[in-house]
Amino acid sequence: MSSAARDGRDPALVGDALSRLATERGWSADLSVGGVVGRWREVVGDQLADHCTPETFDDGLLVLRTDSTAWATQVRLLVPQLLRRLEAELGPDVVRDVKVVGPAGVQWGHGQRRVAGRGPRDTYA
Numbered sequence: 001m002s003s004a005a006r007d008g009r010d011p012a013l014v015g016d017a018l019s020r021l022a023t024e025r026g027w028s029a030d031l032s033v034g035g036v037v038g039r040w041r042e043v044v045g046d047q048l049a050d051h052c053t054p055e056t057f058d059d060g061l062l063v064l065r066t067d068s069t070a071w072a073t074q075v076r077l078l079v080p081q082l083l084r085r086l087e088a089e090l091g092p093d094v095v096r097d098v099k100v101v102g103p104a105g106v107q108w109g110h111g112q113r114r115v116a117g118r119g120p121r122d123t124y125a
Contacts, residue, residue, distance in 0.1 A: 052064050052075050062098045063100075064100050069102045
């Protein structure tokens with residue numbers, strides 16, 4: 001029952017098969033965000049990429065980690081422009097919100113005895 005005409009049994013290109021699979025499984029948004037994360041420096045620029053990295057993406061929320069609290073404040077001010085840039089790269093309603101968190105510092109409050117007080121403040125590397 002083979003013929004020269006194309007039918008459903010013909011081999012498919014790998015890219016077409018993967019695109020169809022991503023669409024069927026609902027992975028398209030996650031894959032496009034992964035593409036942006038892979039080229040983060042190109043999307044946001046060198047200066048911002050030096051101090052800010054994407055940490056997680058879940059249900060439209062992109063979490064960014066900065067290397068200092070000062071940069072966290074600066075990036076929070078840039079969130080509207082960043083959302084516009086991500087919308088241009090990914091399409092509407094893929095990234096709906098951006099959460100900016102500061103550095104994950106050293107935890108000093110271990111053990112039973114410790115002195116109350118201000119403790120460490122900003123960035124420890």
